[in-house]
Amino acid sequence: MVVDQLRDADVDRLFQALADATRRDIVRRVTVGEYSVSGLAALYDMSFAAVQKHVAVLERASLVTKEKRGREQIVRGNHEGLQKARRLLDEYEAIWRQRAGRIADILAEG
């Protein structure tokens, strides 16, 4: 079986991006306020380049946007990625509810 292809790669990138504590922290911070990449880098015990890579991963996953302002690159939260992830998990939750419904039906008719 080949699962879906095009869409799957996006979803992979999305959850992959969320699977790192530093990246999740970045997402929270830039949702509340604006940060430059170096402003973010100052917060963590790792190199600027490492943080830069994390931001790039988040950007490709649509969890964050970057906008050039002078020599700085301003990072902001991107609601799109988060909404997509939530919708995905909602679909899974719906499968659970269907299952619960079927079980209830069986109990009712039995």
Added chain:
Amino acid sequence: MVVDQLRDADVDRLFQALADATRRDIVRRVTVGEYSVSGLAALYDMSFAAVQKHVAVLERASLVTKEKRGREQIVRGNHEGLQKARRLLDEYEAIWRQRAGRIADILAEG
């Protein structure tokens, strides 16, 4: 900054587990019905051992459970992991809503 540690590793595992199309497909299937590991393996174009590893990753993330029945290992969906992931993303959504609230306040007072 060190983000949180103990809890973070769990969350990492959870989203990491979701960041693979085959594993997401397994989650959907075993939520609807029961499958043995070899029953699952028959569905995908990869070795039994590969599927076995995917199931192990999902089990460690609390997205599925395994139960021995005779010589088979029955895999079922585990709601716990999904709920945890959804709650996590709900927290992020809450940050967006707080932000929207602050912006509305500023507009109202201005």
Added chain:
DNA sequence: GTATCGTACAACCAAATGGTTGTAGATCAG
């Protein structure tokens, strides 16, 4: 009892990941 089935697990491999340092180009401050 013996062959088969389902599973576990080790060893191995290529590719991806998360980090580093170093270099170079814009932009800003003085």
Added chain:
DNA sequence: CTGATCTACAACCATTTGGTTGTACGATAC
């Protein structure tokens, strides 16, 4: 103009990941 700052990106490295094959062992079928 010059120097400092912010960013981009390449090269490199160790570890993890996702896959493979092979071996071993308990449970089942005949």
